[in-house]
Amino acid sequence: MVQGQRENPDGRERLVRTAFVLFADKGFDGVTVRDIAAASSVSVGLINHHFGSKDGLREAVDEFFIAQFEDAITGAAPQELSTTQDPAEVIDAWIERHADDWPTIVAYFRRALLEESDWGFSLFQRFYGFVQSTVMRMDAAGQLAPDVDRLWLPFLMMYLEIGTMVFDPYIKRVLGRSGYDRELWQRRHRAYMTLIRRGTAPRRAPD
């Protein structure tokens, strides 16, 4: 880990960070090694020098993404469902903190899922385990009706979470603003909580 040059240092790290943004934006196949090198202000050869191949770079970027992703969701989602107290400030602070990096993280996440690769699956599984433990906690706390399907509920909740992330670009085009905008996001959170808890029917079902 010794830097062996004066000008143009930290090529390796710049490559990873730049490739992360480019992959998220255009996808792995949509970016050439020349694009990455140029955007990183290094030569093409440096990619293979550090990572062996373009695929090697991808692995490094994947690891970088995992770190970013876990860092972002840690301390964000768990409280939303397990406690009953109003988490408005928690969410506000979270949005504030990740306003810059979140869009890129989400975009990369989308690509990972789309590619249906092994590591996209492991990401899905990680998320699944996360939601499942939330459901088990709800169950233990007596917050689940006995006839709720314990198999499907985690998946349905995942769909709600992931959908919000993955389809935000479309939300933006339909509503004119991102679902992560403060007011919209607060509303979404309430709508989400209400749906999970009480559904949509009036207290006294009409039928």
Place this chain on the structure above:
Amino acid sequence: MVQGQRENPDGRERLVRTAFVLFADKGFDGVTVRDIAAASSVSVGLINHHFGSKDGLREAVDEFFIAQFEDAITGAAPQELSTTQDPAEVIDAWIERHADDWPTIVAYFRRALLEESDWGFSLFQRFYGFVQSTVMRMDAAGQLAPDVDRLWLPFLMMYLEIGTMVFDPYIKRVLGRSGYDRELWQRRHRAYMTLIRRGTAPRRAPD
């Protein structure tokens, strides 16, 4: 629209159908014109002859997909929510009917949405209008509690629907079988309906 050859006829249609399957399986960039031509048992040149370019072929395949998709969902989803009667047989029949083509349709749909292209957006919008009208019908029928967020509900319902389609490959790897398998699909439908109607909390909320 005149066939001008004897052997190897209907090249155009075979190209579209073959490309549809290949695009769904490997994505647009993951398939070469030579792959498509070979799988269609035609020459490479025929693609540009009929469609001008690979992109032209994609447009034709997109149209083909839209037709397939609309044909498949028409008469499937609307009844699920608007009526209270048990739609088990309807769904059963639907699964039976589309057992062969549905996986490919879903795979293609998934790519279209996740690629964030213009036409993926128009697909999203179409779906949105579809779900929104369902919600409005529910509302008119008095099936929505007054404090339900009318803005977010259609999106959340979309996420539930789309998630099932888009993440089916992962479901397959987590549960060992497709979410569209009969028994699993029936259960999913019940779980979905229950969640939308009543949520997950017991009748008497514990808090």
Place this chain on the structure above:
DNA sequence: TCAGAGACTGAACAAATGTGCAGTATGCGA
């Protein structure tokens, strides 16, 4: 001060891929 290790460069190479085009075959209308 010298040698080596490692970061870095950039031209050259080979493979892959979309497209163009000249040529062939066949059915239809005149």
Place this chain on the structure above:
DNA sequence: TCGCATACTGCACATTTGTTCAGTCTCTGA
């Protein structure tokens, strides 16, 4: 029967793209 439109073929071409490698530069340790 002739001519034209059109489906179709397949080779050739230009471009793109990932990879290789010989060579340069700079820091570190002996």
